[in-house]
Amino acid sequence: MESNHYDVVVVGAGLSGLTAAGLAAQQGLKVALVASGPGSFVLRAGYLKTRQMFAADAAPDMGEAITFFCEMANFAGFPFEGDPFLSRYLPTILGGFESVALAPRVLWNAEPGNGSSTAIVGVRELSYFDENFMAERMREQARLLGYSAAYSARSISLDGFCQAPTTTLRIARRFDCDAAFRAELVSALRTAAVGVDRILIPSMLGLYSSDQQLAQIEREVGCALCEMPTLPPSIPGLRLFHLLSRFLHKSGVEFYEGFPVEKLNLREDESVELQIASPGHPMTVHGECVVMATGMSPSSLKSGIGTGHDEQMHPHISAGSALAANIFTTEPALQSAGFNVDAMEILSGYRAGKLAAATRGHNAAR
Amino acid sequence: MESTQVVIIGGGATGAGILWDLSLRGIHAILLEQGDIANGATGRCHGLLHSGGRYAVKDPGTALDCIAENRILKAMAPHCVEDVGGLMVQCPQDDPAFFEQWWRAAAVAGIPSRRLSKDEALALEPNLSNNILGAFTCPDAHVDVFRLVLANIEAAVARGARFHTYSKVSSIYTVDGMVRGVRYRNTRTGEEEDIKCNVVINAAGGWAQEVAALAGVDVPVRCDKGALLVLNHRPASRVINRCRKAGDGDILVPAGPVCILGTSSMSVPGPEGLAASPEEIEYLLRLGAELIPGVANARVLRVFCGVRALHFTAQEDAAGGREISRSFALIDHETRDRVGGLVSIVGGKLSTYRRMAAAVCDCVALKLGVKSECATDTVPLRPAVQRKAHRRLSESLPPAVAEKVERRLGPRINHVIEAIEARPELAELVCECELVTRAELEYVLGSATPMAAQTISDIGRRTRLGFGPCQGTFCGYRAMLAGFQTHRWSASEAANEFSSYLQERWKGQSFIQEGKQLEQLGLSHELYGVDSPACSLPGEPDGK
Numbered sequence: 001m002e003s004n005h006y007d008v009v010v011v012g013a014g015l016s017g018l019t020a021a022g023l024a025a026q027q028g029l030k031v032a033l034v035a036s037g038p039g040s041f042v043l044r045a046g047y048l049k050t051r052q053m054f055a056a057d058a059a060p061d062m063g064e065a066i067t068f069f070c071e072m073a074n075f076a077g078f079p080f081e082g083d084p085f086l087s088r089y090l091p092t093i094l095g096g097f098e099s100v101a102l103a104p105r106v107l108w109n110a111e112p113g114n115g116s117s118t119a120i121v122g123v124r125e126l127s128y129f130d131e132n133f134m135a136e137r138m139r140e141q142a143r144l145l146g147y148s149a150a151y152s153a154r155s156i157s158l159d160g161f162c163q164a165p166t167t168t169l170r171i172a173r174r175f176d177c178d179a180a181f182r183a184e185l186v187s188a189l190r191t192a193a194v195g196v197d198r199i200l201i202p203s204m205l206g207l208y209s210s211d212q213q214l215a216q217i218e219r220e221v222g223c224a225l226c227e228m229p230t231l232p233p234s235i236p237g238l239r240l241f242h243l244l245s246r247f248l249h250k251s252g253v254e255f256y257e258g259f260p261v262e263k264l265n266l267r268e269d270e271s272v273e274l275q276i277a278s279p280g281h282p283m284t285v286h287g288e289c290v291v292m293a294t295g296m297s298p299s300s301l302k303s304g305i306g307t308g309h310d311e312q313m314h315p316h317i318s319a320g321s322a323l324a325a326n327i328f329t330t331e332p333a334l335q336s337a338g339f340n341v342d343a344m345e346i347l348s349g350y351r352a353g354k355l356a357a358a359t360r361g362h363n364a365a366r
Numbered sequence: 367m368e369s370t371q372v373v374i375i376g377g378g379a380t381g382a383g384i385l386w387d388l389s390l391r392g393i394h395a396i397l398l399e400q401g402d403i404a405n406g407a408t409g410r411c412h413g414l415l416h417s418g419g420r421y422a423v424k425d426p427g428t429a430l431d432c433i434a435e436n437r438i439l440k441a442m443a444p445h446c447v448e449d450v451g452g453l454m455v456q457c458p459q460d461d462p463a464f465f466e467q468w469w470r471a472a473a474v475a476g477i478p479s480r481r482l483s484k485d486e487a488l489a490l491e492p493n494l495s496n497n498i499l500g501a502f503t504c505p506d507a508h509v510d511v512f513r514l515v516l517a518n519i520e521a522a523v524a525r526g527a528r529f530h531t532y533s534k535v536s537s538i539y540t541v542d543g544m545v546r547g548v549r550y551r552n553t554r555t556g557e558e559e560d561i562k563c564n565v566v567i568n569a570a571g572g573w574a575q576e577v578a579a580l581a582g583v584d585v586p587v588r589c590d591k592g593a594l595l596v597l598n599h600r601p602a603s604r605v606i607n608r609c610r611k612a613g614d615g616d617i618l619v620p621a622g623p624v625c626i627l628g629t630s631s632m633s634v635p636g637p638e639g640l641a642a643s644p645e646e647i648e649y650l651l652r653l654g655a656e657l658i659p660g661v662a663n664a665r666v667l668r669v670f671c672g673v674r675a676l677h678f679t680a681q682e683d684a685a686g687g688r689e690i691s692r693s694f695a696l697i698d699h700e701t702r703d704r705v706g707g708l709v710s711i712v713g714g715k716l717s718t719y720r721r722m723a724a725a726v727c728d729c730v731a732l733k734l735g736v737k738s739e740c741a742t743d744t745v746p747l748r749p750a751v752q753r754k755a756h757r758r759l760s761e762s763l764p765p766a767v768a769e770k771v772e773r774r775l776g777p778r779i780n781h782v783i784e785a786i787e788a789r790p791e792l793a794e795l796v797c798e799c800e801l802v803t804r805a806e807l808e809y810v811l812g813s814a815t816p817m818a819a820q821t822i823s824d825i826g827r828r829t830r831l832g833f834g835p836c837q838g839t840f841c842g843y844r845a846m847l848a849g850f851q852t853h854r855w856s857a858s859e860a861a862n863e864f865s866s867y868l869q870e871r872w873k874g875q876s877f878i879q880e881g882k883q884l885e886q887l888g889l890s891h892e893l894y895g896v897d898s899p900a901c902s903l904p905g906e907p908d909g910k
Contacts (some may be wrong), residue, residue, distance in 0.1 A: 081684075092893075092894070093894075094861050094864065127844075128849050130850065133860065137861060140858055
């Protein structure tokens with residue numbers, strides 16, 4: 001097989017694209033992932049909400065899909081904990097609590113608990129995370145939920161490292177590449193943690209930090225360390241994206257990242273040629289199967305392809321176009337899930353990946 | 367109890383214009399608005415400052431008024447007007463006889479125009495359809511309706527006028543057939559107050575009939591709904607009209623970083639509870655695409671509906687929405703209904719609001735025995751910014767931000783300059799689309815302004831915060847935190863304030879069926895959708 005020929009080409013690096021690529025790679029197929037950038041889940045909180053699970057409850061393979069995804073995330077260093085069908089509360093950026101099913105431990109640490117005493121630690125140079133607002137709201141909201149939990153507000157300064165105003169993204173990047181900054185931040189957090197059971201901070205501890213690394217930081221801080229999502233981009237979401245990408249890369253998935261696909265051509269041998277809009281020297285890749293996991297964005301390459309798909313996840317084809325049995329689409333997750341999309345994306349990616357792998361296996365045998 | 371000479375009901379362009387006109391005549395007045403500024407039709411229109419081109423053929427009188435007002439407003443309120451100019455585009459689908467008719471009528475009305483060939487028109491507006499036959503230029507412009515209303519009120523307040531938002535009039539008191547005062551309720555606190563006055567002006571637009579009924583008189587108003595779409599960028603840099611008999615979906619107005627396409631025309635029973643159907647949106651996009659093909663794939667940020675409150679006669683009523691004259695009616699209820707001191711102003715259009723206000727004020731001045739003349743055509747709405755302040759501002763903020771802030775605040779930029787000089791971190795942008803800094807946000811929330819914002823939507827009307835693609839998902843949150851940090855709201859008040867703001871923003875996007883904006887809306891729901899433990903689902907934990 002030529003170097004740019006693949007069994008499966010997945011377009012889109014959102015939750016469904018990553019899941020589909022992971023599944024196809026696990027089946028031993030040669031997989032390429034083409035994406036102009038990370039999917040929109042990197043803007044979301046980084047945990048999976050309960051209502052998504054309920055919304056998808058009717059799907060018999062939901063459990064299977066979530067299990068597969070969690071295994072993949074576990075290998076990637078981002079283990080999800082929890083039970084898909086048992087919800088627990090985690091704080092939101094409005095200082096309320098919402099029902100969450102699966103989350104990494106550093107987020108679960110923020111679950112309200114009776115008798116707990118939490119310091120919410122803001123960063124002076126970081127605007128738009130307000131520890132006083134959070135403490136006041138969470139005190140009130142936890143009481144409404146029947147918890148007796150104490151929340152206080154503290155703040156640290158990263159003076160000398162960050163110029164105000166800064167963002168969690170800048171802090172996280174600095175955290176990844178600057179050991180002195182890391183030490184400074186950990187020491188500031190250790191001071192802020194005096195006299196409380198746990199500290200709750202805006203999520204900012206690195207874009208590549210694995211669960212083990214975060215556990216090490218927690219030990220250094222000296223009390224339970226909780227991160228919580230902030231206004232997008234969400235650091236846990238980006239972290240999940242980076243760790244999953246790294247894992248898929250190690251599993252043999254080849255990445256064509258940074259440029260959009262501009263055209264799909266059906267070839268006579270029934271394979272699909274994808275033209276990638278890279279500047280200078282346009283690239284093409286060939287796939288025996290293609291999984292379109294491009295989300296909601298309207299794009300010219302979908303001309304001739306309508307919205308939605310049939311039971312076999314083949315896209316609805318508008319009049320005049322040929323039906324391709326080797327093109328699968330994960331759309332439209334958003335509408336069917338009523339805006340709570342993460343779990344639906346995983347499910348549709350899982351199904352499309354499975355179908356693509358089966359089709360490829362069949363063709364290969366033939 | 368407050369007491370004044372005149373109470374004006376309705377804080378749209380007309381009411382605000384009346385307040386300013388009266389203040390120049392030395393007549394004391396209080397304006398009562400049931401919501402925030404420009405709550406009705408004023409805040410829900412294209413924001414098109416007509417050149418009169420649209421009316422030249424059918425309604426020469428209105429065309430004459432429009433071109434006169436167009437010139438006055440550009441001179442008196444340059445900070446509210448984006449003088450983009452306009453094109454009347456000739457489409458092959460339309461009647462060619464109308465084009466010549468239009469050209470003659472424009473000359474008669476005195477609307478300066480140039481005839482453009484197809485190539486000339488396409489050179490100016492390359493996104494126009496290749497099928498067009500040509501175009502005429504006209505001096506159309508975009509007017510920022512919120513800023514216009516604000517400017518009128520602020521100018522009036524500086525001369526001693528008073529203004530209450532969120533104040534809904536519940537009674538109009540009359541004694542022996544003469545107006546003596548009004549009672550109003552603060553819709554945010556529920557408190558009731560009385561005002562003693564001699565004259566009440568009903569400038570309530572779509573609510574004019576309801577207000578008139580408080581004094582036992584009838585003002586027939588036909589509410590004609592128009593749906594408008596906000597598109598996320600500007601496919602044209604000028605106002606694009608279709609050169610034909612006025613119809614649906616044939617005006618595109620560039621408004622700041624976005625543009626507005628509309629409208630439909632549909633009779634509705636009242637000014638509230640308006641909604642646009644998906645078919646209506648598709649219909650507007652299809653019509654817009656006949657002028658500019660790219661519109662068909664444009665990202666629709668938001669859909670909103672407004673009502674034209676049309677005053678009608680019996681024969682016009684039979685003909686329906688677009689046939690009813692866009693001119694206004696001034697009703698003196700003393701002569702018509704024997705209710706002394708009550709005046710209603712209905713119909714008309716945004717472009718001629720100043721002229722409507724002048725007519726009302728002439729009538730009211732006569733009633734009060736005040737000898738005066740209208741001066742709103744010669745007194746600028748806002749004094750110029752001092753050069754020194756302009757320089758200081760450009761030292762504190764990047765040029766693009768400084769320019770926008772100066773246009774919005776005028777001489778009041780001093781407040782922003784001082785705040786940023788004292789605390790440089792206040793130069794941070796809260797809304798990246800409209801370039802709103804934290805300093806400006808704190809200013810509109812604070813007590814130094816006569817028109818302090820009460821809600822996050824109010825902040826939007828004063829600064830345009832939240833009018834871009836995020837529709838307040840990010841900047842609204844930051845505005846909420848600013849309200850909390852400046853002690854305007856407690857944490858729970860701030861959160862509730864933000865929730866109701868989001869509901870309003872979501873509503874405007876709920877008609878959107880596909881594409882990036884739906885994804886954006888999904889994100890907004892994902893971030894804030896489930897907040898209150900009160901809205902629990904089966905199987906959720908019930909605390910311990």
